[in-house]
Amino acid sequence: MSKKKIRVEDISKPSEKLTHTEVKDFPPLPPPYDKLENLPKWDPLKCSNEIESSLDDTIAVALPKPKTKQEEQELVRKFLSGLEKLFTKENNWPFLQLLTLTMEHCAKCQTCSDACHIFEASGRNDVYRPAYRSEVVRRIYNKYLKPGGKFFGKWKHGDIDLNWTTIARLCELAYRCNICRRCAQTCPIGVDNALITHELRKVFSQEMGIAAKELHDKGSMLQLKVGSSTGMNPLVVKDNMDFIDEDMTDKTGMTIKTPWDKSGADVLLIHNAGEIMAWPENPGAFAVILEAAGISWTLSSEVPAYDGINYGLWYDDFQLARVVIKHAQAAKKLGVKKIVVGECGHSTKTLMVIADRVLTGDLNIPREAAMPFLEDIVFSGRIKLDPSRNDFPVTLHDPCNMVRLMGIVEPQRRVIRKICPQFREMTPHGVHNYCCGGGSGFAIMSGYNFQTWRKHISGRKKFEQILNAFKGQLSPDIPKYVCAPCSNCKGQIRDFLFGYDAWEKCRILYGGLVELIVNAMSDVKPGFIEWEWH
Amino acid sequence: MGQILLAGKNFDVDEDGFLQNPEQWDEAVAKDFAPTEGITEMTEEHWKVVRYIRDYYLKFGVAPMIRKLCKETDCNLKRIYELFPSGPAKGACKIAGLPKPTGCV
Numbered sequence: 001m002s003k004k005k006i007r008v009e010d011i012s013k014p015s016e017k018l019t020h021t022e023v024k025d026f027p028p029l030p031p032p033y034d035k036l037e038n039l040p041k042w043d044p045l046k047c048s049n050e051i052e053s054s055l056d057d058t059i060a061v062a063l064p065k066p067k068t069k070q071e072e073q074e075l076v077r078k079f080l081s082g083l084e085k086l087f088t089k090e091n092n093w094p095f096l097q098l099l100t101l102t103m104e105h106c107a108k109c110q111t112c113s114d115a116c117h118i119f120e121a122s123g124r125n126d127v128y129r130p131a132y133r134s135e136v137v138r139r140i141y142n143k144y145l146k147p148g149g150k151f152f153g154k155w156k157h158g159d160i161d162l163n164w165t166t167i168a169r170l171c172e173l174a175y176r177c178n179i180c181r182r183c184a185q186t187c188p189i190g191v192d193n194a195l196i197t198h199e200l201r202k203v204f205s206q207e208m209g210i211a212a213k214e215l216h217d218k219g220s221m222l223q224l225k226v227g228s229s230t231g232m233n234p235l236v237v238k239d240n241m242d243f244i245d246e247d248m249t250d251k252t253g254m255t256i257k258t259p260w261d262k263s264g265a266d267v268l269l270i271h272n273a274g275e276i277m278a279w280p281e282n283p284g285a286f287a288v289i290l291e292a293a294g295i296s297w298t299l300s301s302e303v304p305a306y307d308g309i310n311y312g313l314w315y316d317d318f319q320l321a322r323v324v325i326k327h328a329q330a331a332k333k334l335g336v337k338k339i340v341v342g343e344c345g346h347s348t349k350t351l352m353v354i355a356d357r358v359l360t361g362d363l364n365i366p367r368e369a370a371m372p373f374l375e376d377i378v379f380s381g382r383i384k385l386d387p388s389r390n391d392f393p394v395t396l397h398d399p400c401n402m403v404r405l406m407g408i409v410e411p412q413r414r415v416i417r418k419i420c421p422q423f424r425e426m427t428p429h430g431v432h433n434y435c436c437g438g439g440s441g442f443a444i445m446s447g448y449n450f451q452t453w454r455k456h457i458s459g460r461k462k463f464e465q466i467l468n469a470f471k472g473q474l475s476p477d478i479p480k481y482v483c484a485p486c487s488n489c490k491g492q493i494r495d496f497l498f499g500y501d502a503w504e505k506c507r508i509l510y511g512g513l514v515e516l517i518v519n520a521m522s523d524v525k526p527g528f529i530e531w532e533w534h
Numbered sequence: 535m536g537q538i539l540l541a542g543k544n545f546d547v548d549e550d551g552f553l554q555n556p557e558q559w560d561e562a563v564a565k566d567f568a569p570t571e572g573i574t575e576m577t578e579e580h581w582k583v584v585r586y587i588r589d590y591y592l593k594f595g596v597a598p599m600i601r602k603l604c605k606e607t608d609c610n611l612k613r614i615y616e617l618f619p620s621g622p623a624k625g626a627c628k629i630a631g632l633p634k635p636t637g638c639v
Contacts, residue, residue, distance in 0.1 A: 062549065218636040229637035231596040239594075243602050274638025280601050309638060344638075444638055447549040487638045498621075534600070534611050 006126040008135045011169050012161035014054070016047050018127060018169060021057045025123025026456060030467045032474075032505055040455050040499040045448055052168040056127065058453040060175035060445055061204075061212050063168060072164040075208060079167050082207030083137075084145055086199055094317075094357055099199060102191045103138050106131065112183035112193055117434045117461035118176065128457075130183040130193035133173050136160060137196055174200035175212060178439030178458060179314065180400040185431070197440070201315040211315050215441045219311040220319040224326075228273040228307035237306050240276050241283070241299070248284040252524035256287050261334065262298035267373075268336040269297055270327060270351070272344035272487040273307035279490065281528075282343060285514035288524065289374070293382040298334065305330030308347035313354065314441045324355045328363040338366040340373050343512045345399030345486035349406055369402060371485065371513070375411035378418065378517060386522040387419045392479050394420040394516070395469040397462070397493065398433035399486035407431070412485055412513055419520040426465040434461045436484065438492025446495075454492065455499040463496050466508065476507040479531050485513040494534075503533040540566040550624070552634040556591070559631025567629045572619040580617055580629075583607050587630040597627050597635055 006019055023042050032038050044057035052063040066072040085091040086099060112130040113119050119128045126132060139160035143153035153159075160166065177197040184192040204210040213219075223229045228237065241258045248256040259265065269290070275282040290297045299306055305327055312320030331339050341348045348369045355367070377383065396416055402408045409430045416423050426433070436443070437459030442450075455463075470480050482497075484490045493510045502508045509531060519528040537544045538551065541562035546554035551570060553559060564584055568576050576584075586607050590598040600622050604610055609617070618625030623635045 214636065222636060230639055231636055233595070236594045236596055240599050240602070243599065247601065247605075272638050277597075277599050277635075277637070278639040280599055307637075444636075491638055532611055533615070 008132065008139060009159050009161070011136055012163055012166045014165045017054055017056060019056050019125055020044065021122055021125060021453070021457065023456070025125070026121060026460065027123065029460070029464055030471070033463075033467070033500060038500070038505070040452055042452060042456055043449055052172065054165065055169045055172040056176070058450050059172060059448050060442075060450050061171055061210065062447060063171055063210060066164065076162060076164055076167060078208050079203060080140075080144055080162065082203035083140065085207070086203065087141070087145065095195065095199065098192050098195055102134065102193070102195060103141055105189050106134065106138070106191045107189060108135070109188070111186055111188060112191070115182045115186040117180075117182070117437065118178065118458050121457045121460035127173070128176055130177070133170070133177065133200070134191075134193045134196040136166070136170060136173075137200065140166075170200060171204055171210060174204065175442075175445075178400070178435040178437065178442060180435035180439050181405060182400075182432075182435070185404060198314070202317060205316040206318060212441060212445055214445045214447075215311045215315050216319070219309075219441075219444070220316070220323060223304045223307055223309060223311075224322060227303035229309055229311065230273050230277045230307070232273055232277070232307075234301040234303065234306070237273065237276060238301060240280070244276070244280045244284045245287065247280065248288055251284075251528060252288055252518070252521075254288060254291065254524060256284070256291060258287050259298045260301050262296075264335050265298040266296040266337045267298070268300055268305075268331045268334060268339045269342060270300070270305060270308035270339060270347070271342035272309050272347055274309070274487045274491070275342065275344075279487070279512070279534075281515055281530075282512045285512070285518040285528070286342065288518050288521070289377060289383065289514060292521065292523065293377045293380070295377070298336065300330045300334060302326075302330040302333065308341055308344055308351065310347050310350040311441060313346050313350045320350060320354065321358045324350060324358050325363065327351060328355070328359050328365055331365045332363060336365070338368055340368050340370060343370050343485040343487065343514065345401035346488060348408075349401040353406060369406070369408055371402065371408050371411040374513060374517065375415055378415050383517075384522045385419055385517070385520045387421050387520055389520045389522075389526060390420045390516055391422060392481060393422045393424065393470055393473050394481045394483055395424055395426055395466065396429070397426070397436060397482055397484040397486075397489055398429055398431075399484070399489050400433065400435050400439055402486065403433060404431045412483075415513065415517065416483065419516060424469055426469045434465060436462045436489040436492040437496070438488050441488075443488045443491035443495070451495060452499070455496045459492055459496040462493070463500060463502075466493075467506070470506070470508065474506045476505065478507060480506070480508050481516070481529070482508060482510040483513055483516060484510055498533075509533070548634055550634055552628050553631050554633070556631045556633055559588070563631060564629050571625040571629060573617070573625075573629075577617075579609070583609060583614065583617060583626050584630045587626055587632065591630065591632050597623065597632055
């Protein structure tokens with residue numbers, strides 16, 4: 001690379017921008033995206049007098065600049081005391097072991113860099129290496145938190161200056177990683193650089209009150225207050241589901257009536273409420289399948305149990321716990337046998353795996369992911385399926401939270417192989433998949449030019465994979481379907497397909513798994529999937 | 535956070551240009567907003583969509599589902615994109631004076 005190398009210690013040195021991202025550095029995409037005119041425009045963000053924007057050419061958190069030196073110093077102090085707490089058992093027992101391992105044992109071999117889609121897509125920008133962020137934290141830890149660190153840390157581990165510039169940039173840098181943990185998967189030692197991203201966001205949120213507003217103010221706080229991060233209160237969500245029921249009844253010819261608050265149902269289904277607002281055919285298709293299969297199920301209108309999202313997973317352990325407990329309480333109140341989480345990756349991992357560390361006693365209600373639940377229905381013979389209705393090219397995106405991080409690999413594939421004659425895998429796939437580029441909350445973060453950054457950089461690898469999966473069939477005459485059984489992934493895939501105009505140019509549509517299932521059901525009217533951009 | 539001059543008045547807007555105080559909206563504001571979303575002239579069809587979104591928001595405190603919007607205004611999604619090139623959420627809702635949509639939408 002001809003670019004000047006950016007060293008770890010450079011993060012502490014004030015300058016307009018630590019690094020730049022330029023289209024000419026991004027790796028080429030397959031045709032028709034090998035031509036510059038077919039790419040979305042990339043407008044690097046200018047420096048701002050009010051907002052911290054000195055990391056790179058975009059901003060995600062948009063941290064206001066401190067007004068005084070004292071304010072800066074206070075924030076530096078809070079950051080360091082927060083960082084110190086991370087290394088204590090009483091404050092950080094769930095993550096302490098892996099955090100310490102990551103701090104102490106990285107061999108700096110950079111194997112993780114080659115696994116990272118953001119690093120690759122940026123044109124191998126040093127600042128986006130998974131280990132860059134961790135190395136900054138490691139040097140702070142060695143210099144400021146270890147006994148004698150100020151004397152020996154610099155010589156033993158490399159120098160760093162903990163000043164406001166370092167912290168303002170680290171705060172943004174904590175939002176340049178999708179927390180997909182592909183880097184952790186490839187590390188020969190077991191170092192988890194994505195955990196460092198998570199821990200940094202946690203310190204900023206829990207200790208300094210700083211978080212991306214889409215995740216906190218308009219995310220988990222709104223969910224706890226009105227019931228859903230979409231802003232839907234219980235009345236609105238019921239009204240919307242009524243509309244979906246009518247729509248499904250029209251579309252399928254079956255009578256669909258979503259049950260609400262049914263005590264003693266076998267299954268409490270918890271959707272990501274964004275589905276209800278933006279992709280109503282998804283909760284609609286769930287209702288069609290469950291009714292057709294004769295499942296005893298219900299939704300809950302309890303705040304916030306009709307919205308499965310749990311953005312705390314990405315930035316704040318306390319927010320995560322608050323939401324998880326409310327979800328479990330709603331299930332307990334209804335006396336259901338189990339919770340099934342809809343097609344949403346982060347809420348599946350949160351409620352199924354992480355919640356095990358939060359829910360105790362009778363709140364620890366059985367929980368199941370949608371993929372194996374649907375697989376059981378599809379292979380039970382309870383619904384009649386005609387695969388010829390799905391005779392178009394289909395590929396499958398693996399949501400990181402469900403697949404790499406939970407091992408739910410085969411259920412969705414067995415379903416798709418059964419009902420989609422033209423299924424083809426992406427390369428690589430399964431637990432070695434690439435993130436859609438919307439992971440860790442990015443899919444809902446779009447202020448300033450961040451959405452364009454997602455299209456060009458964090459989403460580039462996935463877009464390339466999709467184009468390659470449909471190689472030779474990219475003509476707009478052939479409708480194609482990217483199955484992404486996760487709301488967050490769908491939002492990101494929609495945004496980049498729209499940004500690259502891939503519906504018009506290549507006829508690529510996206511959607512969930514349940515839509516494919518209902519589209520193949522021989523007892524419903526044909527044409528459930530509408531080949532229209534949405 | 536910034537300000538935008540619409541219909542001779544200054545309005546607080548977020549970083550994507552959505553009104554911070556939706557109650558300040560009126561039709562003159564919508565008219566001035568339109569060119570910022572690639573609309574040359576607000577036709578009766580535009581107004582039908584904008585008024586439906588606005589009324590729904592005042593009643594329920596959130597934007598309507600896109601599918602509901604299509605059904606109630608008799609505009610399919612393709613038509614909505616033709617009318618509002620930046621889409622129903624970023625275009626039509628902004629012109630109707632709603633705050634930026636939140637959550638996984």
